[in-house]
Amino acid sequence: MKTITIIDTFGFFFRSYFALPPLRNSEGFPTGLLTGFANLVDSLHRDHSTDYLVFALDAKGRTFRNDLYPEYKAHREAAPDDLIKQLPVAIEWIEQMGFANLSREGFEADDVITTVTKFAREKGLKVRIVSHDKDLYQMIDDGVVVMYDSVKKQEVDEQACVDKFGVHPKDFINFQAILGDSSDNIPGVKGIGKVGAAKLINQYHTLEAIYEDIENCGTPRIQNLLLESKENAFLSRELVTMRSDVFKDLDVESFVFEDKNYLSCLLEEFEKYEMKQAIKKAKVGLDETDCPVVEKPKSAALSFEAITLDSKEKLNSVIESIEKDAIVAFDTETTGLDTKTANLVGFSFCFDAQRSYYVPVGHNYLGVEAQVSLDDAISALKKLMTFQVVGQNLKFDFSLLYNQFNMEPIIPYADTMIMAWLSNPGSKVGLDTLAKTFFKYEMKPFKEMVKKGEDFSAVAIEDATFYAAEDAWMTYLLYGVIKKKMELSSLTHLLKEAKNVEYPFINVLIRMENLGIKIDPSKLEALQKTLSEDLATLTSEIYELSGSEFNIKSTQQLGVVLFQQLGLKGGKKTKTGYSTNEAVLSALVGEHPIIEKILEYREYQKILSTYVEPLLKLAKADEASRIYTSFVQTGTATGRLSSRDPNLQNIPVRSALGRSVREAFVAKEGYKLVSIDYSQIELRLLAHFSKDAALMDAFNQGADIHLATAIKLFGEEEAKEKRNLAKSVNFGLLYGMGPKKLSEDVGIAQAEAKEIIKNYFASFPTVKSFLEGIQERVKLDGYVETILKRRRIFDYENANGMQKAAYMRESVNTVFQGSAADLIKLSMNQIDTIIREENLDAFMLLQIHDELIFEVKEEKVEEISKRFVHTMENILELDVPLECSVSVGDSWGELK
Incomplete structure (x- = not known):
């Protein structure tokens, strides 16, 4: 028996849209639905071969x-x-493929x-309807x-x-007449649900039979409901009954599905929308297809005119030509990366796509050409800052202007690095990467410009x-292309979030x-x-226990000592020797006294080399013995800040040694260090998001949430x-x-942990x-959102098993950790x-994630701390109260 496949086109597209992740091309145009269609x-040939194919459209x-019924489908959401x-x-595409x-x-x-099905049955064809619309269940005939x-x-x-609705297809129209359909605004019989409707239909089969025997039809309540909605029931049946007379005649033979690759006709379209998998599918058997394939013309290479403004007159002339409301992209070139000590070498700006300008200020080499004086450059910079300034990582450029020229703080119009990060927080957001991603353009590398040991001032x-x-x-x-992408991707709310939160935050940092x-x-x-x-003592003890002297820091030498000389079990050989990581050593604790000594040695060595020596060097380099970290606004996918050069967010706290490092961080004379920490912020967010009554009650009553949980799990006596x-x-x-x-974490049996x-x-x-x-x-959807609607994207559809498992963990983590990051940023x-x-x-x-550390005048500590706590606890209204804990001390080590 030959088969005709009829596709409920819009129904399939809707299902395809929601079933696939929100895929997009580099322009931000959505392609998830199109990908599902191509798939x-x-x-069609491979999974469910068919002889005829037709697409049915509304x-x-x-x-x-x-x-x-004028109210039919009246309440459907857009x-x-x-x-x-x-x-x-x-x-x-349907038309281009010739379907x-x-x-x-x-x-x-x-x-x-329904009409195509009638003609197909008359031709003796099997009919396959690709649809999820329950209205079409009335058509099923095994x-x-x-x-x-x-x-x-x-x-x-x-x-x-029968399994899904409790009735046979032949009774489905009458079943729907009673049940109704809220999505289509079909009234049905109010008060009778799926089970009740199925029971009535399985007994009577038709509305006529039900109303003929109304006095015996179910309970008095059911009888009243049926009588009250009699008119609606018959109207509903008319609304759900499919018509089979849409066309007087159909030539089914014109719907033949040929043995060829229909996708080949769309190769150019797939390239346009950057659908890589579809491109591969379209190229299968390309030589055999009779579809003409047109080569995509190569786009002209991006180019611009770079103009040197080496005099005050040239510079002012260009700035005066800029329209008042123009977007002006801005960047600085410096002698180094520390904005407190670096000098300005020059700055560049651009306000149209054809030309860009560079202003040399501090180049320093033999025979250096004309440059703009520093005073004239500063005057010009102040004028530039009155326009709608955009930049890439403006925190650096603004910090330089504030530190070197004492300029007033400016809130930027936009920062492309932050925009790119908000669009996809898991992606790389450096300028070179973004140029490749959006324009397939290779930027001039910095290392080709500046010789080793020199800085930018030596560049011609x-x-x-x-x-x-x-x-x-x-x-x-x-700026233009990322903004467009965000608008096409329905991310305009994040452009507002950037303006209201992220851009002001630059100056805070x-x-x-x-x-x-x-x-x-x-x-x-x-x-x-x-x-x-x-x-030194540990080294001697390790040598004595091993019976030999060796480089304890060398994992290769240590592996030989442990697993060959001492003959310890569990050694796993890699390409470079035995593995001696912390997990391997921890598993060997108790097997030989040398293991504890090596773990102790590693901890001491790490504290010394990673924290003590670098921090001491930095402190000695500053007159006030202060050290300065750099906060990275776009460094994590969850939205948390990261810290580098040095990283002050990972100073150890759990070990006594780690705490001793923190004791070296102190308040200046006459001041105290104050820590204000959000208490159990992520659990409070869990209560807020989940609306779990037990969790909300515990927080709203100010209970110890962990004790409250223990009581629920183990009872009062063991809590x-x-x-x-x-x-x-x-x-x-x-x-x-x-x-x-x-x-593993709490040392109980896995069965007990499961329970x-x-x-x-x-x-x-x-x-x-x-959580599920x-x-x-x-x-x-392919993404999750934080409380400020920041998105983190997960390409779940194309992930392997391990990645999918990781995505499940990371998605939950992002909602809570990311929302906590939002709150502390606000x-x-x-x-x-x-x-x-x-x-x-x-x-x-x-900022150490959920904690802020302040330096506060000693006599003002209590007053100011209360104000800051009030701000943090009322920054956003949740369904449970936010709470903060305060700690005061002369050193970071004293803070709890």
Whole structure:
């Protein structure tokens, strides 16, 4: 028996849109629906061969059902913008491939499908309907007409209909007449659900039979409901009944599905939309197809004119020509990366796509050409800053202007690095990478410009002009294309988030970086001496225990000593020798006394070389013994700040040695260090998002959440004893912890850990469904959002098994960690404003994730701390209260 496949076109497209991740090309145009369509066409021969193929489409405008019932489909929500953008493209593709596509004014696709089915049956064809529309279940007739689920790739037969709805396809119209359909605004019989409707239909089969025997039809309540909605029931049946007379005649033979690669006709389209997998599929058997393939013309290479402005007159003339509301991309060139000490070598700016300008100021080499004086450059820079300034990593450029020229803080119009990060926080956002990504353009590398041991001031002005002007020009282009991408990707809310939160935050970070934090060098020197002596003692002890002298820092030599000389078990050989990482050594604890000594040696050596010596060197280099970190706004996918050169967010806190390093961080004379820390912020966010009654009650009543959890899990008697276990569960589940990890962390059997997790979800029932909901959204949408609607994208569809498991953990982590990052960022902006506007004798120095560290005048500590706590606790209204803990001390080590 030959087969005809009829595709419910819009129904398939809608399902395809929601089933696939939000794929996009480099322009930001959505391609998820188009990818699903290409996959379907490609699989027609392979997965479900067919002899005939036709696409059924809804006609525009009203249908006969609207005439019957004006409220029909009246309350349907508008389709997502991304879906609407792709529909006309997909419909055009149907025509380009030469497929039959049928529609008729006044009718829906379901009516077209029913009509085609009637003609196909008359021809003796098997009918396969690709649709998820339950209205079409009335068409199912085993062996003759089946529905097909294109996502699950399986046929839907009579038994599937019975399993899902409790009635046979032949009774489906009357079943729907009672049940109604809220999505189409079909009234049905109000008060009777799926089970009740199925029971009635299985007994009576038709509405007529029900109303003829109404006095015996179910309970008195059911009888009343049926009588009250009798008119609606018959109207509903008319609305759900498919019409089979849309066309008077159809030539089914014109719908032949040929044995050729239909996708080859769309090769140019797939290249246009950057659909790599579809391109591969389109090229299969390309020589055999009769579709003409047109070579895509190569786009002209990007280029611009780089212009040197080497005099005050030239510079002012160009600046005066800039329109008042122009977008001006801006960049600086300097002698180094420390904006407190670096000198300005020159700056570049661009306000159209054809030309870009470089202003040399501080080039220094034999025979250097004309340059603009520093005073004239500063005057010009101040004028430039009155325009709508955009840049790439403006934190650096603005910090330089503030430090070197004492310029007033400026909130930028845009920063392309931040825009790119907000668009896809897991991607690389450097200028070179963005140029390649969006324009396939190779930027001039810095290392080709500056020789080793020199700085930018030694670069010839002619060469510097192209290099510097290129940076400003590319930034100008990137601003336009990233903005367009965000708009096409329905991310305009993140452009607002950038303006309101991220761009003001740039100046907050600059101020913190410039303040630094004071170090007591004598404490580090004492620690350096102690650690060096301890390491010498440990070295002697390790040599004695091993019976030989060797380089303890060499993993190769250590491996030989442990697994060959001492004959310890569990040695795993790699290409470079035995593995001696922490996990391997920890597993050997108790096997030989040398293991504990080596672990101790490694800890002491790490503290000395990673923290004590570098921090001491930095402190000695500054007159005030302060060290200055650099905060990276775009350094993490979750939205947390990161810190580097040095990283002050990973100073150890758990070990006594780590705490001794923190004791070297001190307040300046007359001041105290104040720590304000969000308490259990991620659990509070869990309560807020999940709306779990038990969690919300605990937080709203000010209960100890870990004790409250312990009571729920273990009962009143054991709760205090097992509070720490409950704490591990509370936090662990936010990061995807399973029974295995819990058993390892708290030292219990895996079976017991499994039971505890099971009981946890039973005690907080909506938590589990909320966490699972996050993971389902990753599978369907391809992203999750924080409380400020920042997105993190996961390409779940194209991930392997390990990546998918990681995405499940990371998605949950991002919602909570990312939302906590949002809250503290909002707090930092607000607190910074308070400090500046009121000229408070307080300084925000560090952010350590959920904690802020301030330097506050000693006599003002209590007053100012209360104000900052109030700000942090009221920064955003949640369904549970935000709470902060405060700690005061002379050193960071004293802060809890």
